[in-house]
Amino acid sequence: MAPCLLILSPAVLLAGLKRVLAKLADWLGLRRRGGVTQMPAPNPPAIEIKIPGQCILWRQPDTVGRPIREHFDLIDTYGEESHWWRCLLKCRECGQLYFFEFTEEIDREDGDDPQYSTYIPVETEDQIAQLKKASTFELLGFFPRLQKDFSKGAKTPTVRWVVR
Numbered sequence: 001m002a003p004c005l006l007i008l009s010p011a012v013l014l015a016g017l018k019r020v021l022a023k024l025a026d027w028l029g030l031r032r033r034g035g036v037t038q039m040p041a042p043n044p045p046a047i048e049i050k051i052p053g054q055c056i057l058w059r060q061p062d063t064v065g066r067p068i069r070e071h072f073d074l075i076d077t078y079g080e081e082s083h084w085w086r087c088l089l090k091c092r093e094c095g096q097l098y099f100f101e102f103t104e105e106i107d108r109e110d111g112d113d114p115q116y117s118t119y120i121p122v123e124t125e126d127q128i129a130q131l132k133k134a135s136t137f138e139l140l141g142f143f144p145r146l147q148k149d150f151s152k153g154a155k156t157p158t159v160r161w162v163v164r
């Protein structure tokens with residue numbers, strides 16, 4: 001029995017070590033995906049997003065400049081930090097859901113912080129789940145999306161639908 005154990009043990013140990021390493025890799029991967037400043041995936045997951053033709057935002061995107069609570073109901077909040085906010089909004093007029101992200105860059109020189117707002121029309125839980133997994137950078141891979149960008153030095157924001 002003793003020689004047999006001696007032969008088997010390294011193989012058993014190696015298998016155990018591989019399992020631990022795989023778990024560690026999974027954990028590190030999950031941790032990375034949860035961050036905002038992560039590296040972009042080469043191909044963001046493709047999801048079908050329907051044009052919200054009935055929504056005033058599609059026809060008159062500039063109306064997004066109205067105070068956010070006048071335009072939308074807040075349905076759910078997915079993340080909130082001082083310069084980053086992610087939530088689900090519902091158009092008060094037509095009920096269209098929008099996955100919303102707000103980001104603000106810190107301008108330490110002039111205090112003129114550039115602000116970026118992204119509105120992605122959504123319909124299903126599956127779409128929302130995919131967007132929640134995406135980084136700020138990866139959200140730029142979804143179309144159509146409404147962008148309201150207040151760049152540094154700008155007097156007014158630039159509002160536009162970005163279509164593929």
Ligand SMILES: [Zn+2]
Binds near residue numbers: 056057092094095
């Ligand atoms: Zn609407």
